[in-house]
Amino acid sequence: PQGTRDQRPAHMALREHLFAAVVACFKRHGAAAIDTPALELRETLMGKYGESGKLIYELQEQGGELLALRYDLTVPFARYLAMNKITTMKRYHIAKVYRRDSPATSRGRYREFYQCDFDIAGHFDPMIPDAECLKIVHEILSELKLGDFLIKVNDRRVLHGVFAICGVPDSKFISTCSSVDKLDKMPWEDVRSEMVAEKGLSPEAADHIGEYVRLHGGLELIEQLLQDPKLSQNKLAKEGLGDMKLLFEYLTLFGITGKVRRCWGQEEPQAPQLRMLTGFCVPQICFDLSLARGLDYYTGVIFEAVLVQQENDHMEEPVGSVAGGGRYDGLVGMFDPKGRKVPCVGVSIGIERIFSIVERRVKASGEKVRVTETQVLVATPHKHLLAARLKLISELWDAGIKAEMLYKKDPKLLKQLQYCEDTGIPLVAIIGEQELTDGVVKLRVVTTREEVRITFYTRIQKCFHNLGMV
């Protein structure tokens, strides 16, 4: 089907490596795993994703319930918490989600793709779980060695306040957000035109918004806005800025508010040639008022991580955000019959985009990825020795050794050695008539052709043990 793909063995090996790093981080932060069905009732998903709701895959009515494929892992998590009356939980969830989007497969955008989510639910003191989510993004992106990255942070309440003091009515909050969110792809002039022409804001309001949303910085910017005569009068903005300040203090304690060499944002030169030459420093985690995020359900902190383009990275187009998330304190209440709220904050790692970057790099490096873990090939040098091979390989399997043999009665030795070279198997265990008579096995290192004769097969195990293979 369009926008989907098979994962061949080389993909899977790489993918397992990436998942392992992500899971290790989630477990390091004490998260438990859950899984939910890929199928949800349609009513569970409806009205949670704003305009994107039209991209939900619906199932045919075949008698029984009206079903749809999950669109993300956040809504099912909220449904899970409400259904089971859970008020405190730290969980991760790695699973496929489905979107009837226009696929852009070269950039890692598919209709079926994995999400890797970590969320903290519960009534806690402000910004402690939020800071942990950002720490997790920082740990994972650092560990995967994707190059420099930048994490943009904002707060929906600050945006609310900014729009309010600029004279935007509440009813236009989400649509104004979606314009602002385009600032990372469009120059300010175009965003301004959209606000005025399509969203119906006054030119004065748009200009006023422009003064705010092009701001970004660190603690000093937060302090400055807290002093802003108009903004500091707005209750929501003041709350949001107070929490931003706390968040940046915690992030400093986590030691992740350092600087990176180069930023990929709207204030850099537009021409790629110039961009490559400019070398200014920006903070790695940045309070950025242009960050708005598309989804309806965010209520507080929001964030997004992007990779910083590097000279030697020949990407045709930027990969966009590689992680994102935020606080959604109202979503669980939507599934509770009594509307009881469970505050939540979470992060989603854009593993597909990361995968497409890593895959491109592996391809460029020409490195050969082994797709199996086989340690030894059981081989025979001449005919009529199938029984000996079957007996030996069975012993190896029972001893926990990863072993293969060719599925031929009488394969040529050359073919057997060739198979090792093709698949990267490091050792061959050879048994011929002579070895059978002597009760030994000849063990050969494929690359060096070095050989040892070892006593059949209590010794073979010991040998493997010494090689660190068991």
Added chain:
Amino acid sequence: PQGTRDQRPAHMALREHLFAAVVACFKRHGAAAIDTPALELRETLMGKYGESGKLIYELQEQGGELLALRYDLTVPFARYLAMNKITTMKRYHIAKVYRRDSPATSRGRYREFYQCDFDIAGHFDPMIPDAECLKIVHEILSELKLGDFLIKVNDRRVLHGVFAICGVPDSKFISTCSSVDKLDKMPWEDVRSEMVAEKGLSPEAADHIGEYVRLHGGLELIEQLLQDPKLSQNKLAKEGLGDMKLLFEYLTLFGITGKVRRCWGQEEPQAPQLRMLTGFCVPQICFDLSLARGLDYYTGVIFEAVLVQQENDHMEEPVGSVAGGGRYDGLVGMFDPKGRKVPCVGVSIGIERIFSIVERRVKASGEKVRVTETQVLVATPHKHLLAARLKLISELWDAGIKAEMLYKKDPKLLKQLQYCEDTGIPLVAIIGEQELTDGVVKLRVVTTREEVRITFYTRIQKCFHNLGMV
């Protein structure tokens, strides 16, 4: 949705343990992993599953292709081989499949469930890959310690031959198979009536079939049937019996043709009380002519593993088969434009049934399953120490240690210790004013309350290292 369920953390922990054992076995046998989309084109799935095809989940037509959810992993594998013109491959695939079946959740039967498949594709010498599939079933069921099990083996060609010499026309082959397949749930008399009344066989044909399909045994039965004056004249049956003989020889070399104490089959006493008292021995792998299997696509060897009921196992109902598979030499050709065949044999582990058994056992044992792997809780004994906690936990995370803290500014020490007991965290790292002044951390073992003061925090890492926790 009906027939689906959320996997809570305790389930996930158990599930990960089972998957790990299965994957380890598949990798030991040199298989590479692949993944295919959960969505397939409807035309890919249609006409592959016989009558069960009506249980396929179809997606709503929303513009674009007609899609359906995959029903198993075998058909997508065949489609994958044909699409990519692959003629040799050993792969495993662990993923969810979807069936609009009537759910029987207590027996582990769901509408969304995992399959764990291992398949070998390619033109090889007879029965070598087939024997490996049976070895894999034997290894996995032994390793998971599910108790005694029995593997029934048959060959579709032998059944074809038997039905032919009994006068069943080719057109009634599949429907006669489906009657025969009920012999493990119904007495022979009922199966016979069904054949005559519903399937339209003559009473003589049915009786004749009955003489054959109630036979089961080992090599000696195969030899006996090879001498059978009528059966030995049938080309297909002779081929099938020849291969069965070879298969059992290979299985003997693999050392898995031993006996188990008790068999759960149609020749045992029907009353459970009697069944518990009878103690006769049966071969663990058994040539059983009543095994027919439902799916259309099998062309040769077929097999199924069942658990042998034990006295101390208080199951309300038998769990049915826990693994099954067989040879399907024609399926890949159905997806190739030129009809080129790729012979395949494979096994599917019934992980959901196994999971429901293991889960019931864990529940009965009252054992508490830890759902997280957190090694240490970072705690403070009094107020105003959040910064110290944040700094310490960040160091621990960066050192690869699995650490948690409570998301409160000033949690009570008792609450923090309680959290460890509730979640099974073995250690607490305590920092108070005194410890901060002395530059140390107090490390306490939760269960014994034993304490050590260790120097802040190069030493903490060493300490964890010695405890084998890093």
